Amino acid sequence: MKKALLVAAFALCASAPALADLALATAKNCMSCHAVDRKILGPAFKDIAAKYKDNKGAADMLATKIMKGGSGVWGVVPMPANNQVNEADAKKLAAWVLSAK
Numbered sequence: 001m002k003k004a005l006l007v008a009a010f011a012l013c014a015s016a017p018a019l020a021d022l023a024l025a026t027a028k029n030c031m032s033c034h035a036v037d038r039k040i041l042g043p044a045f046k047d048i049a050a051k052y053k054d055n056k057g058a059a060d061m062l063a064t065k066i067m068k069g070g071s072g073v074w075g076v077v078p079m080p081a082n083n084q085v086n087e088a089d090a091k092k093l094a095a096w097v098l099s100a101k
Helices: 002-027 047-049 058-068 089-100
Strands: none
Touching: 002 089, 047 089, 058 089
């Protein structure tokens, strides 16, 4: 019984950062246009992670796009600037997006 509780507690702790960043993405309206595993209006986060998996500067570039917006990378629909996201949250969101599987 103790072992099962320990395993459950470890699993909960391990998933907490992912859930916290999903909560941040939801709070900052990212999920209005994106989903983790499928295209909505913008690309799926897993597709973004796959595209930039070998790009060492991807986290900084994505953080900038989160704050300032962008266009032309994923089609004709531009991503608007998200003025409610500060630099720290943008970096956290970019790291989370790049970790999507």
